[in-house]
Amino acid sequence: MLNITKNKLHEKVDLTQYASGKKVFNERNQKYFNRFLIVFGVILIIILLLPWTQTVAGKGYVTTLTPAQRPQTLQSPIPGKIEKWYIREGDFVEKGDTILHISEVKSEYFDTMIVDRTGDQIRVKRSSQESYEEKIQYLSNQVGSLQQERGLKTNQAENKLEQSKLKFKSDSIDLEAARTNYEIAQRQYNRMEALNEEGLKSTAEVENYRLKLQEAKAKEIAQENKVLASRNEIINAWIELNRIQAEYGEKISKTQSDRSTAESDLYQAQADISKLETDFANYDTRKGMYYIRAPQSGYINKAIKAGIGETFKEGEPLVGIMPSDYEIAVETYVDPIDMPLLHIGEKVRVQFDGWPAIVFSGWPNSSYGTYGAEIVAIENFISPNGKYRILLAPDEEEHVWPKEIKIGSGASTLALLEDVSIWYELWRQLNGFPPNYYTPESSTTSNEKKG
Incomplete structure (x- = not known):
């Protein structure tokens, strides 16, 4: 009722005459209520001073520890x-069991004998390769024979050239002798003709010396012809030597060209064999892919x-x-604000969906149905859902995880941080502050060792 009048009702009406008034204004009841308030306040203060474990909650699902064990x-x-x-x-x-059989849909692989036919092509190409190798060997032998024959022919032509040079020298000496004989015969004829004019020699003797002069002249001319012939033989010997060099050079070059052509064909055959062997391996491997x-x-x-x-x-x-053989783990996600609070090796409590559990967030030791886990990996890049991914492995010091848990089932996680008072946790929650940032003892110890 609204208090819209200045008249005091309790001053005009005695409320203690009623049963409810007697109970309310009874001094004994007020004493009990005061005691209750005092006890309640003490208990509340004690509760506020009790320890509370800060946690980081996350939601995830069951997965496997290694990628090879996942579906x-x-x-x-x-x-x-x-x-x-x-x-x-x-x-x-089992590993290696056949799951299904497939067939080809590409026309170039419809031939069921494609592997055998490719093998036949490889054998034919290898025979061709051997033929080219033998041809190269024969041509190499032919080049060697031509080079040897050219050497012999060259030696023969050089000997003939040397003989021609020596003959030229000999004929040149004979020519000089014939010229000397002609000069001697000329002087003798001149003396005889002079003595004949003086009447000291007969005409018959003069005619005889004229005949000798003509014979010496004939011998000189004949010797000059021999010298020219010898010079011509030298030229012919030079021509023959050059002809031999050119002829055998051409033959050797042609043979070497044939050998180069055979080598090119050999390399092409080797390339074809390599390509066919690759095709053979691909066909053979592809044939094994028809069974998954x-x-x-x-x-x-x-x-x-x-x-x-x-x-x-x-x-x-x-x-x-x-x-069938896998090691289960839990993949959970936490908010970015809680990411700096988590470290590898920290303890986490896990509650599996569908598994009975009683969870006290601040008192993990009093919870029932949760299992121990340990952080083994923290993703450094945010996931598409806006959170960071954390991978948890079973804690070997805790109870073994249930074997009935299946991959993909849901899981709730509580990462255990440091212990604080309940009043501090309530004050933090009311103000929306994150849990206390701290460094694990293991990290501090390792840093001290490094220092």
């Missing part, structure tokens, strides 16, 4: 068409491409598989 999809490195499935969803497969096999032991989750005759491109996922 994966199998792809085909080549395009193809599904021919036959050898498994059903949920089946367990399990890369590791695990369970078949889902057939992504299911229909018989369904085509697919290279790299498209065909079937999902979950490895």
Whole structure:
């Protein structure tokens, strides 16, 4: 009722005459209530002074410790068409078991004998390579024979040239002798003719010396012809020597050209063989890709491409598989404001979805149903969801995690920080401050050792 009058009701009416008034204004009840308030205040102060463990909450899911143990999809490195499935969803497969069979969709690989035919081409090319190698050897031998024959022919021509030079010298000496004989005969004829004019020699004797003069002249002319012939032989010998050099040079060059051509053909054959061997290896490897096999032991989750005759491109996922042997971990996400508070090796409490648990955030030792974990990795780049990713591994000093936990199930995490009073934690929460920043003892110890 609104207090809109100055008349005091309790001054005009005695409230103690009523039962409720008696209870309210009873001094004994007020004494109990005061005691209750005092006890409550003391308890509240004690509670506010109790220790409280600061935590960083996160939400994540169960994963594996190593990437190779996580669920994966199998792809085909080549395009193809599904021919036959050898498994059903949920089946367990061992490493190397055949999952499905595919066939070709590209026309250049339709030939089922392409590997054998490529092998035949390689054998033919190798025979051609051997033929080229033998041809090169024969041509090399021929070059050696021509060079040896050229040397012999050159020696023969040089000897003939030397003989021609010596003959020229001999004929030149004979020419000088014939000229000397002609001069002697000329002087004798001149003396005889002079004596004949004086009447001391007969005409017959003069005619006889004239005849000798003519014979000496004839011998001189004949010797000059021999000298010219010898000089001509020298020229011919030079020509023959040059001809031999040119002829055998041409033959050797032609043979070397044939050998170079054979070597080029040999290199081309080797290149063709290398290309065919690469094609053979690719075809043989591609032939082994027609059967998709399990890369590791695990369970078949889902057939992504299911229909018989369904085509697919290279790299498209065909079937999902979950490895059977794995070490579970928890992948959780924390806000950027809490990121500097976390360090590798710190303890974390984990609550798994669907697993019964009673959690006291500030008193982790009093919680039930949570399991110990340890931070093993902290991502240094923010995730698409605006938080930082933290990877947790089971704490070996705590209870073993339940085997019934499946990969992908949800998990809530509490990273344990330092202990503070409850009143301080309430004051921090009311003001929206982050937990206290601190450095773990292990980090401080290591820094002191470095210093």
